[in-house]
Amino acid sequence: MSSKNDSRENILSAATRLFHIQGYHATGLNQILKESGAPKGSLYYHFPNGKEQLAIEAVNMMARLIEGELREHFSLFDDPVQCIQYHIQFIAKKFDDIENLKSLPVGLMAAETSLFSEPLRTACLSAFEGWEKLYCDKLIQQGYEDTFAKEISTVINSMIEGAITRSLANKNGAPLYLAAESIQLLLKK
Amino acid sequence: MSSKNDSRENILSAATRLFHIQGYHATGLNQILKESGAPKGSLYYHFPNGKEQLAIEAVNMMARLIEGELREHFSLFDDPVQCIQYHIQFIAKKFDDIENLKSLPVGLMAAETSLFSEPLRTACLSAFEGWEKLYCDKLIQQGYEDTFAKEISTVINSMIEGAITRSLANKNGAPLYLAAESIQLLLKK
């Protein structure tokens, strides 16, 4: 891999972390550059459309990252309830060491930018829809009815994003653990 | 009411609206002052601790506002499922006219500021806990077991906040309507 890609990737991975933890408006380009070690000139070389483009690519990167985690967690059990509970508890564990929180899904970015930037909104929407597709497929595969699977997937994804916010306010993962418990109520056959 | 209180209330109500729709960092004091018609000097007279104090009072105001709506909706039916569904659909309707969205709960503020300002985090937490107390009391009153009522109240509140974010990304209230439907699964006796 050439140094060109290193620089680009350093910027993008710092941006992905900071945007998703601090939010879009609280994160300055200077902070991203400082953490990535790259100078400002190369940011605008690699991301000519500036902050908005960087944020869109950061959301896409986070989307793929979470998608990978979901695929992994879905391969652990046949039962969707167990898989989804495992996934939520996996997120909840990050709150045990809240000072070193280093990645969260796109909920904050979506809430901040959906009324502010149409391209950013659609990037967040694509992330949500991609994850929900994975929930849905797993549910259908295990015998749930198609329409129910699709609808409950959106509900589950919403619940997870909300429980993350609630856990942030709580300064611990308790609300996420409660959400995990309630998955069996939502998916009771 | 004296003009002193008018000025203070104008600033606070503009701040409440803007903070909860745009977020803390995206909302400038200049914008709040412009919308409220007050000059900058009087903002710092009424809110000597500046932006953070203003945001805390805005969260408290929104907490009381939603609390009033919840009390009203809880008086409509005996069945908690019906009450909560009514409340969620009440929020969902605001997304029919998304351009004129004028108030949302504190989810965005909580997600943005919980790792940023401890006083703001606790203000958001108090808002959440106040609403959840109302859910909990209604559930206990209708025969649900105490521990279950308390836990499911946090889950319901989380789900609502998450469904709001999901509806913002969707640019319509569909995810909130799905969340409303799923309340009966969470509260099935």
Place this chain on the structure above:
DNA sequence: GTCTATAAGCCGATAGAC
């Protein structure tokens, strides 16, 4: 491709006249 210097504007906050 990389890097620096700088522009132009907005931010929150303050001082001080009235």
Place this chain on the structure above:
DNA sequence: GTCTATCGGCTTATAGAC
């Protein structure tokens, strides 16, 4: 209590040397 002028710092973005 109200209002204005202004400060220092930060923001995104750009111009241009290397």
